[in-house]
Amino acid sequence: MRVKVKLFATLAKGRFGERGLELNASTTVLDVVNLVGVDSNDVALIFVNGRHSSFDYLLQEDDRLSLFPPIGGG
Amino acid sequence: MDKILRIKMQGSGDPVVSVENLGEYAGLGGRAMTSMVVAKEVPPDCHPLGAKNKLVIAPGMLSGTAAAMSGRISIGCKSPLTGTIKESNAGGQAAQVLARLGYAAIIIEGKGNGKDLYKIFINKDGVKVSVDNGLKMLGNYATVEKMKAEFGEKVAIISIGQAGEMKLPAASIACTDMEQRPTRHAGRGGVGAVMGAKGVKTIILDDAGLSNRKPVDEQKFREANREFVNGIRKHGVTGQALPAYGTNVLTNILNEAGGYPTHNFRTGFFEGGAKISGEEQARLMTERGGQPTHGCHRGCIIQCSGIYVDKNGNYISKQPEYETVWAHGGHCGIDDLDKIAVLDRMDDDIGLDTIDTGVAIGVAMDGGLLSFGDADGAINLLKEVEKGTPLGRLIGSGAEIIGKVLGVERVPVVKGQAIPAYDPRSVKGVAVTYATSTMGADHTAGYGVATNILKVGGFVDPLKGEGQVDLSRNLQIATAAIDATGMCLFIAFPILDQPETFNALVDIINAMYGLNLTGDDVAALGKKILSAERDFNKKAGFTKEHDRLPTFFKEESLPPHNTVFDVTDEDLDKVYNF
Numbered sequence A: 001m002r003v004k005v006k007l008f009a010t011l012a013k014g015r016f017g018e019r020g021l022e023l024n025a026s027t028t029v030l031d032v033v034n035l036v037g038v039d040s041n042d043v044a045l046i047f048v049n050g051r052h053s054s055f056d057y058l059l060q061e062d063d064r065l066s067l068f069p070p071i072g073g074g
Numbered sequence B: 001m002d003k004i005l006r007i008k009m010q011g012s013g014d015p016v017v018s019v020e021n022l023g024e025y026a027g028l029g030g031r032a033m034t035s036m037v038v039a040k041e042v043p044p045d046c047h048p049l050g051a052k053n054k055l056v057i058a059p060g061m062l063s064g065t066a067a068a069m070s071g072r073i074s075i076g077c078k079s080p081l082t083g084t085i086k087e088s089n090a091g092g093q094a095a096q097v098l099a100r101l102g103y104a105a106i107i108i109e110g111k112g113n114g115k116d117l118y119k120i121f122i123n124k125d126g127v128k129v130s131v132d133n134g135l136k137m138l139g140n141y142a143t144v145e146k147m148k149a150e151f152g153e154k155v156a157i158i159s160i161g162q163a164g165e166m167k168l169p170a171a172s173i174a175c176t177d178m179e180q181r182p183t184r185h186a187g188r189g190g191v192g193a194v195m196g197a198k199g200v201k202t203i204i205l206d207d208a209g210l211s212n213r214k215p216v217d218e219q220k221f222r223e224a225n226r227e228f229v230n231g232i233r234k235h236g237v238t239g240q241a242l243p244a245y246g247t248n249v250l251t252n253i254l255n256e257a258g259g260y261p262t263h264n265f266r267t268g269f270f271e272g273g274a275k276i277s278g279e280e281q282a283r284l285m286t287e288r289g290g291q292p293t294h295g296c297h298r299g300c301i302i303q304c305s306g307i308y309v310d311k312n313g314n315y316i317s318k319q320p321e322y323e324t325v326w327a328h329g330g331h332c333g334i335d336d337l338d339k340i341a342v343l344d345r346m347d348d349d350i351g352l353d354t355i356d357t358g359v360a361i362g363v364a365m366d367g368g369l370l371s372f373g374d375a376d377g378a379i380n381l382l383k384e385v386e387k388g389t390p391l392g393r394l395i396g397s398g399a400e401i402i403g404k405v406l407g408v409e410r411v412p413v414v415k416g417q418a419i420p421a422y423d424p425r426s427v428k429g430v431a432v433t434y435a436t437s438t439m440g441a442d443h444t445a446g447y448g449v450a451t452n453i454l455k456v457g458g459f460v461d462p463l464k465g466e467g468q469v470d471l472s473r474n475l476q477i478a479t480a481a482i483d484a485t486g487m488c489l490f491i492a493f494p495i496l497d498q499p500e501t502f503n504a505l506v507d508i509i510n511a512m513y514g515l516n517l518t519g520d521d522v523a524a525l526g527k528k529i530l531s532a533e534r535d536f537n538k539k540a541g542f543t544k545e546h547d548r549l550p551t552f553f554k555e556e557s558l559p560p561h562n563t564v565f566d567v568t569d570e571d572l573d574k575v576y577n578f
């Protein structure tokens, strides 16, 4: 299945901002985090299709996965 | 900080200056001071531009000390924009300098004579109020240049631009930063118009020969401050994200979360978001030799601000904040950071709140005055404000007024104040704050975004109604207390997540004043402030029916999540059950 992965702020440094990945079925968010070489401790916020999600979520065809380090402002 | 400076402006005759003891205002600072003075001394039914309104300028309880992050100033009055009580908060150097001068508040009373413009100079030897009509209709930048020439490179300067002189409801009050630029504004609620109505153009604060305020228990103070600084440094938001990217780091995440109000609140996702994001801004500033990490006052260790330069490396403005980038950017369909920085600079110079002004321009776009995405058109509208043309004055009056003039139905305001950069339908915790805050729509009054989107202080699902009222209530109470301390509100990120950092803050206050406050006492202070503000608003004619969002938020669903605002009116009315 195809999944779009987006990395933001410090997570994108030295990696990429956005990339389409071809994945096996039953791939979790954590699998993708490992696959793209991000330390899971650095991931504070996980969105799938614009909704908060978690490391154990099983990705689906055409999902958009967005990963953020701790961020804030206001 | 053991005295209060009162300056009475008079229709005829010279202003009268008096210095008083603190009396019943002893121990108050920041928002606690401004709101208590306004609640006690300003008749709630007065006209905000009239002689009975007062402008109260107060450093926080910890301002002027060696405590990190303590340089925020509160400016209060009855608001010409909302008709409610108002506390508008700014960074810059003014709070530290005013506190070192020993003043817990400056209270400006009465009314200008309508023809003369005054400047107020304060140093260790006293206060001098004088006419300076050469400042008439100057922008903040030109005003500051003149004051620097007259008073030197070390003073902190508070001023209004043309918007304040014209008494426009979106007029701000500027405070100079470490570089003596007028970039830090008490933006919201038209406080600049009240200063203009008093006939005061600028206040110059000189702390030469004075040093930091001394704590009662110096050793304890130093230890608590060290712990506090550690807590700020180790939290991911205040230790890394804010210094590296500034507040505009929020553009991408709000956009991803479908909570970024676009084209006057039509959708929650802006195609051009990445082009105006904090990441892009930081990249550009590094490339151009600007400064992506910079503090707005001495003693700030987070340094969320920055210096924005053009492609030739020339200064344009401070790094525009997230809400500014949104109001002039996605809200208006503009995806050009350089143009947004120019708009930010113009707002600062003319003395306009970037949120109310940007939202007004987006509403004008919706009303057909110009097209969405027309950045040059937006710049031209600000030039109209600067010149004081009738159209410019309408823009400087905020979204509600320009919306009426142009027959626009979709006007995102609460109590006349523009809703900022988080859509109520997909960030429902902050929406409860917009509806119920004593200030009109104000994200800073109870930043539900932290818990809804950023997972700071726990997590409450932003798309659901459940839990939002409790969240907003707790944040509004905590925020009112923080606003009294003079601390930058961004310390909320570590203190919400790290109990030891919160305790360190309480210890700093205790060591400073020789007190034994607990966390509960801090909450009690927040409640006391909110209750006084709410009581003022009630007497000014506000009822629970004013604690509502515009109905389109309940009726039109917001893509991409297709949610509406569905916290019931009955639940909104429970926010102040404490």
Ligand code: SF4
Pocket: B069, B091, B092, B294, B295, B296, B297, B300, B301, B302, B303, B304, B305, B488, B489, B490
């Ligand atoms: S964190 Fe930002 S807003 Fe707060 S004091 Fe520092 S520079 Fe100013």
